[in-house]
Every structure is written in structure tokens, then in C-alpha cells.
Amino acid sequence: MNSLLLTGGRVVDPANQFDSIADVLILDGRISTIGKNLSAPKEIGCFNATGKIVCPGLIDLHVHLREPGQTSKETLATGTTAAARGGFTSVVCMPNTSPAIDTAGTVALIRERAAQQGVVNVFVAGAISKGIAGEELAPIGGLKRAGIVAITDDGHCVQNNELMRRACEYAKMFNLPVMDHCQDYSLVTDGVMHEGYWSTVLGLRGWPSAGEEVIVARDILLAELTGARVHCQHLSAAGSVALLREAKKRGVPISGEACPHHFTLTDAAVAGSEKFWATDGKSLSSLVTRHASPPEWPKYDTNFKMNPPLRAARDREAILEGLADGTIEVLCSDHAPHCDYEKEVEFDYAPFGITGLETELALALMQLVHTKQISLADMIAKFTINPARLLNLNKGTLSVGADADVTVFDPDCEWTFDKNATGSKSLNSPFYGWRLRGKAVATIVGGRRVSVERREAVAV
Numbered sequence: 001m002n003s004l005l006l007t008g009g010r011v012v013d014p015a016n017q018f019d020s021i022a023d024v025l026i027l028d029g030r031i032s033t034i035g036k037n038l039s040a041p042k043e044i045g046c047f048n049a050t051g052k053i054v055c056p057g058l059i060d061l062h063v064h065l066r067e068p069g070q071t072s073k074e075t076l077a078t079g080t081t082a083a084a085r086g087g088f089t090s091v092v093c094m095p096n097t098s099p100a101i102d103t104a105g106t107v108a109l110i111r112e113r114a115a116q117q118g119v120v121n122v123f124v125a126g127a128i129s130k131g132i133a134g135e136e137l138a139p140i141g142g143l144k145r146a147g148i149v150a151i152t153d154d155g156h157c158v159q160n161n162e163l164m165r166r167a168c169e170y171a172k173m174f175n176l177p178v179m180d181h182c183q184d185y186s187l188v189t190d191g192v193m194h195e196g197y198w199s200t201v202l203g204l205r206g207w208p209s210a211g212e213e214v215i216v217a218r219d220i221l222l223a224e225l226t227g228a229r230v231h232c233q234h235l236s237a238a239g240s241v242a243l244l245r246e247a248k249k250r251g252v253p254i255s256g257e258a259c260p261h262h263f264t265l266t267d268a269a270v271a272g273s274e275k276f277w278a279t280d281g282k283s284l285s286s287l288v289t290r291h292a293s294p295p296e297w298p299k300y301d302t303n304f305k306m307n308p309p310l311r312a313a314r315d316r317e318a319i320l321e322g323l324a325d326g327t328i329e330v331l332c333s334d335h336a337p338h339c340d341y342e343k344e345v346e347f348d349y350a351p352f353g354i355t356g357l358e359t360e361l362a363l364a365l366m367q368l369v370h371t372k373q374i375s376l377a378d379m380i381a382k383f384t385i386n387p388a389r390l391l392n393l394n395k396g397t398l399s400v401g402a403d404a405d406v407t408v409f410d411p412d413c414e415w416t417f418d419k420n421a422t423g424s425k426s427l428n429s430p431f432y433g434w435r436l437r438g439k440a441v442a443t444i445v446g447g448r449r450v451s452v453e454r455r456e457a458v459a460v
């Protein structure tokens, strides 16, 4: 059944500048009508969305689904289940798999498996370079024909500027955005956390902000030189935001994204919960301690190790400011599942990355909307129409006739993120045990409800 009537919700559709209490009628997988007091034929199901937000299906353009080759971490089935639980109707999977997604055959394989096993839409990003080795371009035209929506070497970064220039030129020919994981290897070397006070105190090798900023600057110059659309992934440093802001003023076709961990946590978290709540966590504690004592974790907890790393409080502020003033248009998770045995090692040896699909909506609401940094419509735009426009996806709106991908969420529902209730195959999140505010209650893909969770009772 791909028809449904959603009644009484606050419908927020930034692409059409619509924000009003209304009903949404979905017929045969498409948006049919939006208006007051709609009625539907008897055989069509009804969902009472009173008190909830009804918006275009959320899109996460930065997700690691780990297929092919790394199915012990995640699969198309488990990753898309996590996405649906988080309120996401579309995800873009990254190509740093095993083998990398650098041939048309691998793209075809993923699209076929996603159609069979995925519970939400899966779009594929292809590699910039063969094997993500940064040495030779992948067959970008063939990848485009096979259906990719962007190119990226995410997890890695093309160091050779000339190769990156050619990648931009090809991408422009094929009207594909180039997404870049900004990391200069010569500056970062084997850094494992942000280079600063806490890396010194903890005795861990530093990953300096400049290691990101240098590549953001390079990407701005190449976007300007080639006219290709370049998108900087998971921005973490204040300097990156300043560079992007300045370049956008000049009309350079550059854009950026931010992940909730970078605008919620800081490097103090690597020193353990006690240090974090006593310092950079102070501004958050009013949110997370509403009904519980603050979450606890030890120092050197590898669930706080990601790439780029958690940075200083001023970087977190700069990311929030960049989101507020529109410099950063896209919100995403960088959902990066890893097995327990991989993460349960010394900090130096653990892989970078955390899961994020199930917590990103709540964290974005808590850090951006509930704190009045940005409006609800702005936040929704960063999860819907903005990524859709960047990737030329025919998604992200509730326009009449559009695919009926719809997310219904309760912005005020309080819940605790529980290890036993996750949809992902992996458990490497720093946010287990956190009391979060805001939760998806229905995820509708092509008119079908794919994941509905009962609202939890609020425990005090």
C-alpha cells in the first residue's frame, strides 16, 4: 500500500516556503494534495500527525554502508534500517569499501542489492581515483552512466593537486559534484586527535586544524579554476568555515557540510566525561541533564575518535555560526560503523569513525533549533532540499507530484539512545545513554511507512 493520509501535522517544506498545520494526501507513492480537512478513500490508511512535524524525507549524503566487502561492520539492510529509524528516506553511500566503488560493475551491484535489501533509497557516490589510492582517476564517465550522484575519495584525500584538478574538470563535464574529505597528509601524518591542549595532556599525536584548512583552501581555488561544484565534507575547523564564507561571497561554487559530533562535542571529550562536563560540556549539560545525570565515559574512549577529529570549543562555535549564517548548507552524519573488536583497542590503533544515523536529527534539533541558533525550517532545508540540489536529486520537497518520501518527527520527544535498540550492525556511538530531545516517529518512502517507533514514555 503506497497511499496514506497524514492528518493534523505541522507541514514544513522549505523548498516551497510552506509552514502550516495541514493534511498531506499521498496517492500511489506520490504527493497528491496538501491542505486542510482532506479526506481519503476508505481503503487508504490514516496517520494522525497532530503535534508532530511533517517534512520532506530527510536525506543523509554522507553514510558508510560498508558494502561490498565489510559486511561485518554494516550491510545495506542494517544501514538502511538505522537510516529509517533516524527518519532518513535517502542516503548516499561512500565508495571507500572493499573493493572501492570505482567501476560501473560495483555501482550496479550496490544499486541492485539496495533495491532488494534496502529499506530506504540508496544513492551511490563513486570514487575519484582508482582504488581510492589518489594516483589515477577512476572512470568517472562510466560511473556516471552507472548512476552515481557524486565523486569522492572519502576516508582519503587526493593529495596531488593536478589530479584533483582533472577530477574537477571531468566532474564538471558530467555535471557531478566533487565531494572532498579535506586532509593534508603531510600536516596530519599519524595524528589521532585534534592538536591542542588535550592532545598534549593526553599524550596523543595531534591532527592540526591546518591539515583540513589547507585542503579546503585548495578546493576553493580548484572550484574557481575549473568551475566544478566542490563540496567539503564534515567540516571541523573554524578556519575552514572562514575560508568557505569568504569564497561563497565571491561566488565560488563551493559548499560544505557539518556533522552533529563536531557541533556538539569537543576534544575535551577524549579526556573523559568528567573533564568534558567540567569544561566544554557545560553549555550542553542543561540539555542532557534534564532528567538524568550526565552520561559517563572513560578517557581514551575510542568512540570519540573520528576523522576529522573533535576540535576545540571555538571550532565548535564556528561550525554552529557557519550553520546559522548559511555558510554550511548541509547536515549529515558521516555514519561510520566499526566492529567492537576493532574499536576495543588502544586509542592509537582504533579506526576513525562513529555511527550517527539514529542520533543526528535529535542532536541537530538540540544544538541548532532548541537553542534558537537556526529556525526549524532552516534545519529541515539542510537535511532535505539543500543536499537534493547539490546532488541533482529529484527529492527533498513535498511539491504535488513529488515522490512521497516523508518524515514525521516529534521535535520534543525525550528519549535515551540505547545500545539494545539500535538498527545498525555496529555499536560505536559516543551517544549511548544520552538523553536526547527529538525523534522520528514515521519514515515514509515512496508512500510506504518503513519504520515506526512507539513514542517512549518519558522516564524521570
Ligand SMILES: [Zn+2]
Pocket: 154, 155, 156, 181, 233, 234, 307, 308, 334
Ligand atoms: Zn571522511
